[in-house]
Amino acid sequence: MDQLDQLISELKQMGEEVKKVVCRSIDALVNRNYQEALEIINEDDLIDNQLIVLEEKITFLLAERNPKGKELRCCLSVFKLAKDLERIGDYATNIAEIVLELKNEEYIKPLIHIPQLAALAVNMLEVSLKAFVEENADLAEAVCRKDEKADNMYEGIYNELTQMLTDPGDLQRVRQAIRFHMIARFLERIADHATNIGEETILLYTGKRVKY
Numbered sequence: 493m494d495q496l497d498q499l500i501s502e503l504k505q506m507g508e509e510v511k512k513v514v515c516r517s518i519d520a521l522v523n524r525n526y527q528e529a530l531e532i533i534n535e536d537d538l539i540d541n542q543l544i545v546l547e548e549k550i551t552f553l554l555a556e557r558n559p560k561g562k563e564l565r566c567c568l569s570v571f572k573l574a575k576d577l578e579r580i581g582d583y584a585t586n587i588a589e590i591v592l593e594l595k596n597e598e599y600i601k602p603l604i605h606i607p608q609l610a611a612l613a614v615n616m617l618e619v620s621l622k623a624f625v626e627e628n629a630d631l632a633e634a635v636c637r638k639d640e641k642a643d644n645m646y647e648g649i650y651n652e653l654t655q656m657l658t659d660p661g662d663l664q665r666v667r668q669a670i671r672f673h674m675i676a677r678f679l680e681r682i683a684d685h686a687t688n689i690g691e692e693t694i695l696l697y698t699g700k701r702v703k704y
Contacts, residue, residue, distance in 0.1 A: 495553050496563060499546065499570050500625060503577075506542045507621040510577045510584070511614055513539070514682060517587040518610040521675065522603050526595055532588035539581035546574045562696075569696045573624065576685040580617065583678040590671050600656065600668045609645045609679045612638065616686035624693045629700075632693035635686060636704040642683035649676040 513532055520528040550571050553559070559567055616635050623632035649672070656669040687704050695701050 495549070495557070496559075496566060499549060499553070499567070502542075502546060502549070503570050503573055504621060504625050506539070506546070506574060506577050507617070509542070510539060510581045511617055513581055513584040514587075514610070514614055514617070517584040517591070518607055520588055520591045522607055524591070524595075526592060529588040529591040533585055533592075536581065536585045539578055543574050543578040547571065565696055569624070569692050572692055573621075573689050576688050580682050580685050583682050586678050587675050590675055594668065594671060597664065597668065600665050601652075601672075605645065605649050605652070606672065606676055606679070609642065609649065609676060609683075612642055612645065613679045613682040613686065616642070616683050617689070620686045620689035620693065624689060624696075627693075627697050629694045629697045632690040632697075633702075635690040636694070636702065639683060639687040639704045642680055646676050646680035649673070 513535070516528055517532055519525060520532065550567050553567060554564075557563075616638050620632060620635045623629070623635060653669045653673045653676075657666055691702055691704065
């Protein structure tokens with residue numbers, strides 16, 4: 493395996509770890525698993541460190557091989573995607589922090605739409621990385637087309653939570669509605685980063701710059 497293939501392999505592994513931590517954060521929210529939330533927060537540096545290692549290897553490869561053309565573009569794409577993955581990991585940590593903030597509080601509503609948005613965002617992440625690794629621009633485009641659905645799901649959650657703010661005297665209700673909105677926003681941003689990965693994949697393998 494040459495150095496570039498190794499970079500892509502490590503990026504794929506980083507993506508798997510990030511996907512797992514997003515799923516764990518939603519599991520902690522739904523099942524009120526505070527120990528899981530605490531572990532996610534404590535492990536945040538692991539993904540940050542993966543980004544640092546990838547950055548160092550990319551820098552070394554650029555200096556040693558002075559790649560040109562597609563090889564150079566691929567190196568730069570790996571760097572961009574690693575940054576997207578690191579940011580997604582941060583959002584998962586943010587969700588875990590909110591889980592701890594809501595500790596021992598009864599939820600103001602059943603969690604239905606937030607897990608649905610999470611499932612869509614995780615699927616987009618998984619498929620966008622698969623498209624990059626397999627050099628499949630069509631698959632990447634299919635992921636990007638799902639971004640509007642994620643936006644619409646977020647908008648629906650936002651509107652529902654806004655209706656819960658009609659009684660400003662119920663501070664716990666207001667506080668939770670704001671926290672759930674933050675979680676939905678983080679998930680929508682995860683979907684956006686998955687779309688970024690799809691767009692970068694399309695650019696790398698077709699030369700076509702698209703924006704969804």
